[in-house]
Amino acid sequence: MVAPDELRGLMRLWPHGVSVLTVDFEGNTMGVTVSSLVSLSLDPPLVGVSIGKTASCYAILQTSGKWAVSLLGGDQAELAARFAAGRPPIVHWDGVTVHQGTIAPLIDGAVGWIEATTRAEHDAGDHTFFIGDVVNVEHGPATSALMYRESTYHRL
Ligand SMILES: Cc1cc2nc3c(=O)[nH]c(=O)nc-3n(C[C@H](O)[C@H](O)[C@H](O)COP(=O)(O)O)c2cc1C
Numbered sequence: 385m386v387a388p389d390e391l392r393g394l395m396r397l398w399p400h401g402v403s404v405l406t407v408d409f410e411g412n413t414m415g416v417t418v419s420s421l422v423s424l425s426l427d428p429p430l431v432g433v434s435i436g437k438t439a440s441c442y443a444i445l446q447t448s449g450k451w452a453v454s455l456l457g458g459d460q461a462e463l464a465a466r467f468a469a470g471r472p473p474i475v476h477w478d479g480v481t482v483h484q485g486t487i488a489p490l491i492d493g494a495v496g497w498i499e500a501t502t503r504a505e506h507d508a509g510d511h512t513f514f515i516g517d518v519v520n521v522e523h524g525p526a527t528s529a530l531m532y533r534e535s536t537y538h539r540l
Contacts, residue, residue: 396535401529405435415477420433428518435512451514454490456530
């Protein structure tokens with residue numbers, strides 16, 4: 385087994401696309417910045433995301449069983465930082481323009497949006513890996529994508 389910092393030290397050099405996962409349970413909406421979104425299967429269409437067990441959205445994500453991801457555009461670094469900052473949800477949403485998806489709020493101006501219902505949850509150490517059946521895919525207006533590498537946002 386390696387030390388956590390050994391894995392972190394290598395993976396921080398590896399670029400990841402940045403999304404905001406949103407969840408809505410009975411009008412209680414939360415969002416969190418994620419880089420773990422992965423496309424898993426096309427038939428059936430499945431995506432996965434790994435969420436820390438201490439994340440503020442964790443309980444309502446498990447309870448609601450459905451979620452969305454907004455794939456951020458290259459000029460949306462401020463939004464990524466905001467939804468990673470561990471602030472109360474009311475501060476998260478202040479001034480953020482969204483449109484309502486079939487499942488959760490979708491952040492305007494993104495590369496696109498995916499909505500999913502949880503098919504399975506797998507224990508992944510201090511995270512849980514959520515696998516979702518994709519129920520909606522939409523393209524957005526952004527022409528570049530937001531990436532994260534070495535603690536810095538980049539436009540690609
Ligand atoms: C670029 C970036 C990617 C992140 N990816 C994930 C992720 O995939 N899963 C996760 O649980 N947290 C991820 N985080 C951490 C969360 O965004 C957030 O900081 C953490 O959940 C604490 O905030 P909270 O108290 O509002 O939950 C990421 C943070 C950053 C800056």
